[in-house]
Amino acid sequence: MSILPSSGQTSPSFFLENYLCPTMLQISVLKEQTARVLAGLAKRNFKTAEADVQAILVLDQRRRALQTQHDAAQAEANELARQIGGLLKAGDKAGAEALKVRTGELKIQVKAHADELAEAEKQQTQLLYKLPNVPHESVPAGHSADDNEVVREGGTKPELPAGAQPHWELIKKYDIVDFELGIKITGAGFPVYKGQGARLQRALINFFLDQARDAGYTEVQVPILVNEASGYGTGQLPDKEGQMYHDAQDNLYLIPTSEVPITNLYRDEIIAADKLPVRNTAYTPCFRREAGSWGADVRGLNRLHQFDKVEIVQITQPENSYAAHAAMVAHVENLLQLLGLPYRVLRLCGGDMGFTSALTYDLEVWSAAQGRWLEVSSVSNFETFQANRLKCRYRGEGGKTQLLHTLNGSALALPRIVAALLENNQTPEGIRLPEVLHSYCGFGVIK
């Protein structure tokens, strides 16, 4: 059965009502590793885990029993239809009519079984949708960002000169980002970059893409509008509908991250073993409605509706995914080191981790003038959680298809990097950019 339509647009309710089997966690995992699942969900403070898992397993048993019955009845009906065909060919009309009696009964049975089966599957699916991914064993328990674990820090926090300013003052001083203009033509959260500001954006994008390419990632350029199936594939739908800009006329969504189009490239694919691991990178603008966010934390470039980001994505065999994950974190760390930004690496606790992730490291840079850490990257391993929906598989031992692991990370998101670069490197003579950017920018100092 197909989780997603092989082609085409679908009505908004397609996935919820027509179910099929869009499981997120695999039933087999729930069944065989119940204790691990429950312990993991506890780290996420997921209160109803035990009852939900129980209910899913009971429904699963029921579902399978129903399918066995359904299949048996259907098999009998198929056999009778064959016989009727033979009889009619032989001219035995009476014999055919006699068999049709039984066939009529079976038809009713099959219909009843099919309805029950669909209902059981629907219920099961709805419960499965509620369950977040099971955290990796290294994930600490916790309720909020305060419980995240600082894994390590790098770089040195700068001593700022007297009269140092936050980036929202600096961008005015050097006239490189204009929020007022953005408000005029679009709205709040859509800045206009000007002059050296615009060139810095372009430089960072190129720098990040080149670094990713050097690290073995293949650059792709993807659409920034995606269809509904893609939203479901990576898990933005049905949950985070309100976070995405939506074009109702064509039922397309503006991507919140290029994770969505890049990962969906591999939707419904069985990837040949010699093509693994998949390593892709892309630059795209990203769009987030960020409904309901407000306050001092969102000043300046800290939080925007549109921002630029270079993303790295890997798709690996299960046994390799955590090594890949570590390599991705190291890649991002290296970027921050090259940029000379003080940073720290956090292992997110169960309560702060995204719904679909099994393990997430956040990388934060020190924003000297604001005196706070800013998240600039989030590197996650989704294990099979996304792949299960995407039907992204490879052929493993004995030719059996197996789900792959999907991973992604920001490498990097620009606005907060820009904020930190501006604040940390401010001098009376201007903003001294790190060496690696000079050739990309065509200048070394913003003034």
Next chain:
RNA sequence: AGAGAGGUGGCAGAGUGGUCGAAUGCGACGGUUUCGAAAACCGUUAUACCGGCAACGGUAUCGGGGGUUCGAAUCCCCCCCUCUCUACCA
């Protein structure tokens, strides 16, 4: 946006009510042959679910959903998508 054509296995492409999960070709894989390779020949080559330790058996799937029928790739209805021409346009 207007008009038309079409959606079948990895690809191409037959198939208009019955043993069709689907001819044929290409590709891929295995074998024969060869010192080796090519060619030729032989064979294999979809996915998901259910049952089974397994061998294997069953069910479903010919864009999606519904209907007619004992039986649907094939007939009917609705929807989606793609292509071509026109219009528009970087």
